Ligand SMILES: Nc1ncnc2c1ncn2[C@@H]1O[C@H](COP(=O)(O)OP(=O)(O)O)[C@@H](O)[C@H]1O
């Protein structure tokens with residue numbers, strides 16, 4: 671049986687914010703700081719991106735047209751279900767996503783009864799049913815011009831995109847959805863972090879809080 675926290679449940683933390691604001695980097699920095707003390711098997715990071723809907727039944731020309739910045743693009747019901755299972759100490763099979771093919775990979779990843787789960791994603795605080803799943807809610811607040819520059823670099827280097835497609839998608843869906851869904855959800859955060867994964871003071875505060883929550 672895994673050792674559980676004071677309330678015998680898993681601590682679940684949301685890291686929300688704009689695309690390329692530094693959510694994954696922040697989650698990974700917190701993970702690196704907690705892993706030596708807690709043991710890496712007690713920690714899990716889940717990307718909301720993993721819950722983008724499977725589109726393997728659609729031709730590629732149609733997949734590129736999907737609006738990936740609206741809640742309808744995600745299988746949020748499945749994420750909520752998985753977080754409830756993890757909360758009560760259970761294990762789940764998290765889907766894996768392929769950004770180059772705009773669909774899920776065939777294999778899932780097992781997450782086995784961690785004590786702390788960090789979930790990072792653009793809409794975690796925007797959807798009420800999801801928002802309620804978290805013990806701690808963090809919003810990464812990075813100026814949009816920096817997010818765009820980072821997204822251009824990341825998507826052209828790692829996600830198989832052309833500069834033209836990144837700019838077209840940014841204007842068509844990313845920027846409007848930021849103003850429609852992401853920015854208004856900042857008010858639901860317990861903590862707003864500037865400088866994302868490089869804010870060492872915020873990382874120290876968050877890891878201290880997590881250790882308090884699980885009495886480590
Ligand atoms: N503070 C920072 N300074 C410089 N580059 C950063 C910073 N934070 C993130 N990045 C880079 O920007 C890109 C997007 O960051 P990432 O953490 O993947 O964003 P998100 O998970 O919010 O989409 C990555 O290539 C990452 O290395």
Ligand SMILES: Nc1ccn([C@@H]2O[C@H](COP(=O)(O)O)[C@@H](O)[C@H]2O)c(=O)n1
Pocket residue numbers: 688689690693719722738739768769771772773791792839844
């Ligand atoms: N097939 C897809 C799926 C999603 N996106 C974009 O990803 C962004 C969210 O992921 P981050 O890691 O950047 O937070 C979102 O803004 C989608 O536009 C995509 O381009 N292709």
